[in-house]
Amino acid sequence: MRYSKLKSSLADLIKKAKLHVLEADSETVHWGHWDNSLAPVLTVESGDFVFVETITHQAGDAPELMMDETTKEIYRNIPEETRKPGPHLLTGPIEVKGAEPGDMLEVQILDIEPRQPYGSNLSAPWGFLFDKEKYEENEHVMIYELDDHAQWLTQKYKYEYPGAYDVNGRVVGEDEITKEEGPRGMRIPAQLHMGTIGVAPEEDGKISTVPPSNFGGNIDNWRIGADTAMYYPVFNKGALLSLGDAHLAQGDSELNGTGVEASANCLIRVKVRKDFHFTQPLLETEEAWHIHAFNENLDDAAEEASLKAIEFLEEYQGMTEQEAYSFLALAGELQITQVVNTNKGVHVTIPKDAFVPEV
Amino acid sequence: MRYSKLKSSLADLIKKAKLHVLEADSETVHWGHWDNSLAPVLTVESGDFVFVETITHQAGDAPELMMDETTKEIYRNIPEETRKPGPHLLTGPIEVKGAEPGDMLEVQILDIEPRQPYGSNLSAPWGFLFDKEKYEENEHVMIYELDDHAQWLTQKYKYEYPGAYDVNGRVVGEDEITKEEGPRGMRIPAQLHMGTIGVAPEEDGKISTVPPSNFGGNIDNWRIGADTAMYYPVFNKGALLSLGDAHLAQGDSELNGTGVEASANCLIRVKVRKDFHFTQPLLETEEAWHIHAFNENLDDAAEEASLKAIEFLEEYQGMTEQEAYSFLALAGELQITQVVNTNKGVHVTIPKDAFVPEV
Numbered sequence: 254m255r256y257s258k259l260k261s262s263l264a265d266l267i268k269k270a271k272l273h274v275l276e277a278d279s280e281t282v283h284w285g286h287w288d289n290s291l292a293p294v295l296t297v298e299s300g301d302f303v304f305v306e307t308i309t310h311q312a313g314d315a316p317e318l319m320m321d322e323t324t325k326e327i328y329r330n331i332p333e334e335t336r337k338p339g340p341h342l343l344t345g346p347i348e349v350k351g352a353e354p355g356d357m358l359e360v361q362i363l364d365i366e367p368r369q370p371y372g373s374n375l376s377a378p379w380g381f382l383f384d385k386e387k388y389e390e391n392e393h394v395m396i397y398e399l400d401d402h403a404q405w406l407t408q409k410y411k412y413e414y415p416g417a418y419d420v421n422g423r424v425v426g427e428d429e430i431t432k433e434e435g436p437r438g439m440r441i442p443a444q445l446h447m448g449t450i451g452v453a454p455e456e457d458g459k460i461s462t463v464p465p466s467n468f469g470g471n472i473d474n475w476r477i478g479a480d481t482a483m484y485y486p487v488f489n490k491g492a493l494l495s496l497g498d499a500h501l502a503q504g505d506s507e508l509n510g511t512g513v514e515a516s517a518n519c520l521i522r523v524k525v526r527k528d529f530h531f532t533q534p535l536l537e538t539e540e541a542w543h544i545h546a547f548n549e550n551l552d553d554a555a556e557e558a559s560l561k562a563i564e565f566l567e568e569y570q571g572m573t574e575q576e577a578y579s580f581l582a583l584a585g586e587l588q589i590t591q592v593v594n595t596n597k598g599v600h601v602t603i604p605k606d607a608f609v610p611e612v
Numbered sequence: 613m614r615y616s617k618l619k620s621s622l623a624d625l626i627k628k629a630k631l632h633v634l635e636a637d638s639e640t641v642h643w644g645h646w647d648n649s650l651a652p653v654l655t656v657e658s659g660d661f662v663f664v665e666t667i668t669h670q671a672g673d674a675p676e677l678m679m680d681e682t683t684k685e686i687y688r689n690i691p692e693e694t695r696k697p698g699p700h701l702l703t704g705p706i707e708v709k710g711a712e713p714g715d716m717l718e719v720q721i722l723d724i725e726p727r728q729p730y731g732s733n734l735s736a737p738w739g740f741l742f743d744k745e746k747y748e749e750n751e752h753v754m755i756y757e758l759d760d761h762a763q764w765l766t767q768k769y770k771y772e773y774p775g776a777y778d779v780n781g782r783v784v785g786e787d788e789i790t791k792e793e794g795p796r797g798m799r800i801p802a803q804l805h806m807g808t809i810g811v812a813p814e815e816d817g818k819i820s821t822v823p824p825s826n827f828g829g830n831i832d833n834w835r836i837g838a839d840t841a842m843y844y845p846v847f848n849k850g851a852l853l854s855l856g857d858a859h860l861a862q863g864d865s866e867l868n869g870t871g872v873e874a875s876a877n878c879l880i881r882v883k884v885r886k887d888f889h890f891t892q893p894l895l896e897t898e899e900a901w902h903i904h905a906f907n908e909n910l911d912d913a914a915e916e917a918s919l920k921a922i923e924f925l926e927e928y929q930g931m932t933e934q935e936a937y938s939f940l941a942l943a944g945e946l947q948i949t950q951v952v953n954t955n956k957g958v959h960v961t962i963p964k965d966a967f968v969p970e971v
């Protein structure tokens with residue numbers, strides 16, 4: 254990504270930087286919860302690079318395609334009854350030395366690579382339309398395949414889920430399901446991204462991985478892909494970063510409750526930032542800033558995201574409040590991130606090319 | 613626009629087609645209301661082209677830049693007290709012969725041209741953040757100028773509104789305001805579009821132009837620009853189409869209550885469609901379909917837009933309900949249209965390039 258007012262330079266601390274490899278196994282992941290008392294599985298310096306293996310919690314939907322040895326070991330050794338209260342399998346926490354509450358943690362996402370060219374999309378009980386009259390109360394799974402050029406996803410097969418989807422990481426048996434062919438003539442644009450990245454929350458105890466919050470977590474913004482940077486407020490010493498829940502694709506809304514859930518390896522660089530502060534998880538891409546807010550209803554999330562975006566423009570573009578308000582009405586986009594994670598998400602997109610040098 | 617499953621061919625009825633010119637004057641516009649009893653100001657055949665002049669209701673914010681002779685005549689001859697209950701000045705209604713309740717009216721928007729390279733953005737009393745503690749309770753106006761290549765808008769000047777913004781079409785006097793320079797180093801991408809196009813509503817009486825509804829109206833989707841087609845359900849004999857409220861730019865949200873409001877000439881082609889029906893105003897662009905829904909809160913609008921998008925995919929792409937639900941979660945985008953028109957708007961965007969021939 255180009256340099257920006259916010260992002261750390263690639264050269265910054267580069268001679269001191271180390272490359273760490275964080276393999277996923279039953280000792281380096283946590284399943285279903287955030288917990289600020291979890292012991293770090295890796296400790297790194299600010300400026301270090303980390304290669305992180307992340308394993309999807311939905312590998313059991315198509316075990317013949319999605320379960321490698323790493324996945325099998327994790328699923329075997331983490332008891333079903335401890336995978337709660339949320340469904341997500343996260344790798345971490347990673348302690349970043351020097352990070353203190355009140356700092357920001359910059360996470361540069363340098364690359365994401367799927368571990369298999371397959372993923373599962375579940376029409377889940379928590380989907381936006383699941384309890385509407387129109388829908389039968391049963392779960393459907395669609396298995397998607399990524400093409401050789403990683404551009405498009407097509408359906409490999411689909412099936413009705415046998416029983417309720419209520420055990421996280423359940424491995425479906427071939428004899429339990431009837432595979433059907435999916436729709437033809439239709440393809441999904443691939444958008445590899447990390448559904449969940451976050452620092453440990455301020456609140457103590459085992460907290461569900463489902464609702465995104467100011468510590469990040471299950472933001473499910475498909476723009477959080479390679480060549481981007483995320484900035485999170487830090488609430489605990491060492492920040493305690495975890496990530497997982499990779500998606501091969503997802504639209505704004507994540508309407509039926511999931512993306513194309515997949516395992517992925519991810520290369521990140523972490524940096525402790527004491528030079529700026531912001532209350533919301535902030536995404537920076539090549540083209541734009543995205544300011545996230547979360548609430549049980551979209552209207553309140555939209556209001557918070559708008560107010561925070563105005564703060565951002567005042568602080569980082571030197572606009573007055575009224576200038577920022579007009580600017581957002583005309584050049585900003587107030588967008589729905591997702592509507593299915595208990596806390597719905599809205600983000601404001603601020604295009605960088607609106608800001609120009611004098612010529 | 614390319615041909616599509618829905619859009620009428622350019623060649624269709626072309627030898628019979630007439631080109632009409634509908635000039636705006638105080639006899640051919642209506643201000644502030646929809647009313648299905650308004651007499652048509654023009655009658656056309658299905659397939660005809662119409663050049664329509666539309667005049668902004670905010671020309672009085674910068675009279676020296678935005679009020680041409682046409683505008684002055686309208687503002688002079690339409691009494692202030694009749695400009696209600698909404699603010700918008702619309703040209704029409706246009707009767708389209710053969711249109712009956714239950715039909716669809718296809719409106720191809722072939723071109724839009726601003727009448728002046730200026731527009732006004734008002735931080736209005738109905739803006740999304742107007743009553744938030746953070747904001748002073750006063751209205752601000754920002755006058756924008758379009759560049760020679762119609763690519764970008766920059767601020768010409770700004771001022772605090774003298775008193776409350778409560779008279780539609782009030783012409784501000786030079787001596788009432790203090791013009792200030794706007795922010796530098798910032799530009800707004802130009803997106804010429806029609807904020808309001810609609811057919812006469814089913815409901816009788818003078819209905820405010822503010823809330824968009826199933827008859828269209830004040831949808832304020834910045835994608836409704838040149839080279840697109842809109843499809844509206846028809847509720848009255850002759851459809852009775854009106855349009856106006858052009859914007860030089862607007863983002864998804866229209867956060868502070870208005871776009872860059874401007875006068876514009878518009879070339880449309882209208883076609884009565886008896887071969888398909890849809891309950892919502894539908895926008896077709898080169899790249900996508902957009903299915904609109906409206907509600908006082910975003911969550912309910914999002915739900916309706918999603919359900920209607922599934923219906924659309926079932927009917928026009930032959931998907932099953934479950935396939936459509938998964939498809940929308942992954943390739944569709946659930947987007948906020950605007951949050952300031954009493955009925956907030958959400959639209960589902962369905963990308964056309966997801967549908968491919970077998971190869």
